Amino acid sequence: RAGTPPTPLATMGKKDETPEERLVRKEKEKKEKKCDKKDKAKDTSDETPEERASRKAKKEAKKAAEDAKSARPAARGPPEARAVPNLKAGKDTKGKGKPTTGGYMDDMDLPSSDDDEGELETIERDTKTIVLGGKTDKEEKKTRAKELEAARKEAMAKEQAMQEDDDAFNVRCAALTDEHREQMANSKDIKIDGFSVSARGKELLTNADLTIVHGRRYGLVGPNGMGKTTIMKLLARRKLPVPDFIDILLVEQEVVGDDRSALESVVAADVELQQLRKRKMELESAIEKVAAAEDLGGEDGHAARENALAEALQACQLSEEDDSGMQGKLAMDLKRKEAGELTSDTFDLPNELNKTYERLEEKNDATAESRAAKILHGLGFTVPESKTNVGPERFSMHNTTKSFSGGWRMRISLARALFIEPTCLLLDEPTNHLDIDAIDSLARAIGKFNGGLVLVSHDFRLIDKVAKEIWVCENGGIEVWKQDIRAYKRKLAKAAGL
Numbered sequence: 326r327a328g329t330p331p332t333p334l335a336t337m338g339k340k341d342e343t344p345e346e347r348l349v350r351k352e353k354e355k356k357e358k359k360c361d362k363k364d365k366a367k368d369t370s371d372e373t374p375e376e377r378a379s380r381k382a383k384k385e386a387k388k389a390a391e392d393a394k395s396a397r398p399a400a401r402g403p404p405e406a407r408a409v410p411n412l413k414a415g416k417d418t419k420g421k422g423k424p425t426t427g428g429y430m431d432d433m434d435l436p437s438s439d440d441d442e443g444e445l446e447t448i449e450r451d452t453k454t455i456v457l458g459g460k461t462d463k464e465e466k467k468t469r470a471k472e473l474e475a476a477r478k479e480a481m482a483k484e485q486a487m488q489e490d491d492d493a494f495n496v497r498c499a500a501l502t503d504e505h506r507e508q509m510a511n512s513k514d515i516k517i518d519g520f521s522v523s524a525r526g527k528e529l530l531t532n533a534d535l536t537i538v539h540g541r542r543y544g545l546v547g548p549n550g551m552g553k554t555t556i557m558k559l560l561a562r563r564k565l566p567v568p569d570f571i572d573i574l575l576v577e578q579e580v581v582g583d584d585r586s587a588l589e590s591v592v593a594a595d596v597e598l599q600q601l602r603k604r605k606m607e608l609e610s611a612i613e614k615v616a617a618a619e620d621l622g623g624e625d626g627h628a629a630r631e632n633a634l635a636e637a638l639q640a641c642q643l644s645e646e647d648d649s650g651m652q653g654k655l656a657m658d659l660k661r662k663e664a665g666e667l668t669s670d671t672f673d674l675p676n677e678l679n680k681t682y683e684r685l686e687e688k689n690d691a692t693a694e695s696r697a698a699k700i701l702h703g704l705g706f707t708v709p710e711s712k713t714n715v716g717p718e719r720f721s722m723h724n725t726t727k728s729f730s731g732g733w734r735m736r737i738s739l740a741r742a743l744f745i746e747p748t749c750l751l752l753d754e755p756t757n758h759l760d761i762d763a764i765d766s767l768a769r770a771i772g773k774f775n776g777g778l779v780l781v782s783h784d785f786r787l788i789d790k791v792a793k794e795i796w797v798c799e800n801g802g803i804e805v806w807k808q809d810i811r812a813y814k815r816k817l818a819k820a821a822g823l
Contacts, residue, residue: 493524493525494522494523494524494555494559494564495522495523495524496520496521496522496559496564496565497520497521497522498517498519498520498521498565498566499518499519499520501566509566509568510568510570512539512568513539513568513571513748513777514536514537514538514539514777515535515536515537515560515567515568515571515749515777516535516536516537517534517535517536517565517566518534519532519533519534520532520533520534520535520565521533522552522555522556522559524555528801529551529552529555529801530552530555530556530798530801530802530803531801531802532802533801533802533803534803535556535565535803537749537777537779538777539748539749539776539777540775540776540777541777541778541793541794542771542774542777542778542780542791542792542793542794543777543778543779543780543792543793543794543795543796544780544782544788544791544792544794544795544796544810545557545779545780545781545796545798545803546781546785546788546795546796546797546798546806546810546813547796547797547798547799548799551798551799551800552798553753553781553798554577554753554781556798556803557575557577557751557753557779557781558575558577560573560575560749560751560779561573561574561575561751567749571748571749572747572748572749573747573748573749573750573751574742574745574747574749574750574751575751575753576738576739576741576742576750576751576752576753576755577753577754578735578738579731579732579734579735579737579738579758580726580734580735580737580738580741581726581734582725582726582727582728582729582734583725583726583727584725584727585725585726586722586723586724586725586726587701587706587721587722587723587724587726587729587737587740588694588697588698588701588722588723590726590737590741591697591700591701591737591740591741591744592693592694592697592744594741594742594744594745595688595693595744595745597688598685598688598690598693601681601684601685601688601690602685602690603640604640604641604681605678605681605682605685607636607637607640608637608640608641608674608677608678608681609678611633611634611636611637611640611674612674612675612678614629614630614632614633614636615630615633615634615674617629618630618633634672634674637672637674637677638672641672641677696744697740697744698722700740700743700744700770701722701736701737701740702722703766703769703770704736704739704740704763704766704767704770705720705736705762705763705766706720706721706722706736707720707721707722708721708722708723709721709723720733730758731758732757732758732759733758735755735757735758735759736759736763739752739755739767739770743770743771743774746774746775746776747776748776748777749776749777749778749779750774750776750777750778750779751778751779752771752778752779752780752781752782753781754781754782754783755767755780755782755787756782756783756784756787764784764786764787767787768787768790768791771791772790772791778791780792785810785811785813785814788810789809789810789811792810795808795809795810795813797813
């Protein structure tokens with residue numbers, strides 16, 4: 326090292342040290358450590374016992390905290406709101422094609438998309454609410470009872486309103502001659518000449534004439550408020566002179582919903598059929614009771630036989646349910662006369678049962694359900710029995726009437742009317758709530774109806790399909806329109822300046 330100036334130890338690197346220099350450095354470091362220990366010991370030796378205890382306690386608490394922190398995961402705070410992730414790897418959200426970084430799907434090999442590059446794909450998850458503790462059977466029965474009671478009150482309110490309407494009208498008809506009465510007694514036609522109708526002092530019809538030929542179909546049109554619906558109601562309630570033997574039915578509102586199926590409701594519309602079926606069951610039961618009583622013999626057998634005959638006789642009597650209000654007066658008078666002639670002395674149980682069988686055969690009892698099902702199917706009802714209220718089976722004819730909407734209950738009313746096949750059928754705006762297919766089905770069903778029919782409707786398409794003659798009710802009278810309904814529609818359009 327001749328000619329090289331000495332290098333201070335503080336600035337000399339360890340690799341450049343000579344063995345002597347390394348020894349000197351280590352000795353010096355040992356002396357410095359000894360001095361530090363002496364200074365520290367001197368500081369702690371001056372502590373009071375309280376200070377020493379406090380220092381140790383702090384040291385132990387700090388160590389315990391560090392151990393606990395390393396033993397469990399750190400508590401997480403509430404998550405921050407995150408932006409919707411970009412599922413399109415390598416694309417920016419503005420659609421400029423620049424690569425992006427940091428996306429959690431950047432390294433995935435995703436299929437290509439046909440959507441716009443700038444469009445973000447969002448994931449929507451359906452949320453379902455689970456409701457525990459549904460209604461019990463008892464609660465369901467209470468709810469059903471309330472619904473039926475509400476329907477009953479609604480029907481009573483409608484009936485009361487119709488009764489008030491009847492009372493509000495004043496009807497005046499020309500006196501019937503003997504010749505006219507004789508014609509009425511031998512014809513299924515309805516002919517009313519020179520009648521006038523007023524309501525609360527307002528004259529609706531004056532000296533009007535009306536003839537409904539059996540088997541002919543009529544369309545009644547005219548401006549609102551001219552008396553079309555009034556004529557229908559007065560005919561149905563026999564406020565206008567309708568022959569006593571003619572049964573007449575007005576369909577103007579949907580059937581009241583109840584627990585009966587649509588099919589049962591249609592068949593039940595034939596009140597006489599229902600009464601005959603009930604009478605048949607009661608008389609057959611009475612026959613069995615009489616046979617059992619005769620086998621028993623003695624006083625007990627005699628008493629049982631008399632009781633069975635008394636019950637059978639009661640079954641053949643008329644009740645309020647027998648008079649549906651639709652049947653003619655002569656038909657009901659005949660029934661009352663036949664029932665009144667039956668006494669305990671004249672009553673012949675086998676004979677009455679045979680008469681019931683004959684009448685049921687005349688009413689086509691065996692095909693009643695199939696005929697009703699055919700009519701309902703034509704109006705859009707399906708045959709399978711539904712276990713749910715969704716899908717095609719929700720319109721099954723086996724569903725309860727209360728499960729249907731007002732429009733479908735109107736179809737049931739129409740089916741009931743077509744099933745009964747009255748001598749004269751009155752339809753007041755039957756197409757309300759009906760779709761095109763149902764209207765076409767109604768037109769086909771009307772086409773098969775053999776009685777007289779009067780149709781009030783704003784659906785000129787239906788009138789064009791079924792009506793053979795058009796009446797116009799306006800200016801206080803009823804006039805026959807000589808042309809078809811299309812010509813009448815053109816007349817209305819021209820009058821409106823269209």
